Amino acid sequence: DQQVKQxxxxxxxxxxxxxxxxxxxxxxxxxxxxxxxxxxxxxxxxLISISSIKDKNEDGRFTVFLNKSAKHLSxxxxxxxxxDSAVYFCAAARTQGGSEKLVFGKGTKLxxxx
Amino acid sequence: DTGVxxxxxxxxxxxxxxxxxxxxxxxxxxxxxxxxxTLGQGPEFLTYFQNEAQLEKSRLxxxxxxxxxxxxxxxxxxxxxxxxxxxxxxxxxxxxxxxxEQYFGPGTRLTVx
Numbered sequence: 443d444q445q446v447k448q449x450x451x452x453x454x455x456x457x458x459x460x461x462x463x464x465x466x467x468x469x470x471x472x473x474x475x476x477x478x479x480x481x482x483x484x485x486x487x488x489l490i491s492i493s494s495i496k497d498k499n500e501d502g503r504f505t506v507f508l509n510k511s512a513k514h515l516s517x518x519x520x521x522x523x524x525x526d527s528a529v530y531f532c533a534a535a536r537t538q539g540g541s542e543k544l545v546f547g548k549g550t551k552l553x554x555x556x
Numbered sequence: 557d558t559g560v561x562x563x564x565x566x567x568x569x570x571x572x573x574x575x576x577x578x579x580x581x582x583x584x585x586x587x588x589x590x591x592x593x594t595l596g597q598g599p600e601f602l603t604y605f606q607n608e609a610q611l612e613k614s615r616l617x618x619x620x621x622x623x624x625x626x627x628x629x630x631x632x633x634x635x636x637x638x639x640x641x642x643x644x645x646x647x648x649x650x651x652x653x654x655x656x657e658q659y660f661g662p663g664t665r666l667t668v669x
Contacts, residue, residue: 543601
């Protein structure tokens with residue numbers, strides 16, 4: 443079963459606007475969440491993360507929000523730039539008593555149009 | 557450069573052949589992970605090392621797969637008797653034990669014909 447779900451395979455936004463990428467998880471043991479960006483023919487690049495003790499983490503244009511009761515997180519990119527066009531993966535980890543292996547969603551392809 | 561490197565970047569092999577991939581992690585990272593990614597999917601965990609000890613293996617890792625990290629530095633992933641279903645991108649990642657963020661290499665794309 444898919445423990446981390448990204449229900450939107452693709453998203454298209456205009457340059458300068460906000461991009462919102464969503465992610466849901468089912469395993470309540472997950473307590474650390476990460477977003478990765480992936481360009482074609484490259485490995486995933488770490489973007490931003492959040493611990494379950496927080497509900498928001500911000501790094502420049504990127505903000506991740508966590509709603510534990512809904513088992514939902516989102517990545518906001520403001521303002522969006524054409525160079526942000528890539529596949530974005532949400533990942534979750536269980537840090538207590540585990541290997542911290544990452545469980546990934548299937549990804550959302552973001553296209554930022556000039 | 558101190559990023560994660562993987563070799564080769566591409567490998568084409570015939571069904572039934574053995575292949576071996578290498579991963580060099582970021583030098584001070586003591587944790588090393590292997591993942592596999594197929595088209596339209598996110599990376600899936602295969603196995604994990606802390607220093608030279610292999611601490612966890614996914615059930616995806618059949619007995620045709622073996623991974624080593626002999627001196628706690630680089631790692632190798634070997635696939636014996638390759639099958640067409642093994643065609644995928646094999647990703648290596650590394651991290652420090654005090655952090656949860658993993659840093660990925662560029663991957664090795666395997667095509668089994």
